[in-house]
Amino acid sequence: MNTATKPSSNCFVWPLRVYYEDTDAAGVVYYANYLRFCERARTEALRELGFEQDRLMRERALGFVVKSVAADYLRPARLDDALRVRSRIERLGGASLTFLQEILREEELLFSSRIIIACIDLTRQHPTSIPSELHSKLKARV
Known part of the structure; x- marks a missing residue:
């Protein structure tokens, strides 16, 4: 899935540094941590749009959960590397986004x-629509 996208105004870029805790005994980033880095970048992208996940949970009983992941590990990141997570919305639906x-x-x-x-109602544990004010801000990023 080598999908190297060109940076654009629709990309959110989040910088990070690889710490000792992110690596295995050989100083290489442990494979699951790439997904953690992506999770953090999505959280920061929402924050940049003015939406805090804890407030959505507390005030609206809404949360975002991972439904599906397809990943390619192309080259290893190592201890102390300066990295960037580049995030782009490929598809925006009523209750989910890719x-x-x-x-x-x-x-x-x-x-x-x-x-x-997927956006879910935390009380019912079922998919629900992305709030309209967030949906419109996300749509501007597609």
């Missing part, structure tokens, strides 16, 4: 993923 997320070291593509996120 992110294309990549992790880069400078311009070298290390990791590529397509992640489907």
Whole structure:
């Protein structure tokens, strides 16, 4: 799935540094941590739009959950690397959205993923519509 996207105004870029806790004994980023990095970038992208996940949970009983992940691990990231997570919305539905997320070291593509996120009513544990004010801000990013 090597989907190296060109940066655009619709991309959210979040910088990060690889710490010791992110690596295995050889100093290579543990594979599951790439997904953690992507999760953090999606959270920060929402925050940039003015939506805090804890407030959505507390005030509206809404949450976002991962429905599906497809990922390609292309090159290893290592201890102390400066990385960027580049996130772009590929598709926006009424209750879900698909992110294309990549992790880069400078311009070298290390990791590529397509992640489907669903909005759920936390009380009923069922899919629900993305709030209209958030949906319109996300739509501007597609």
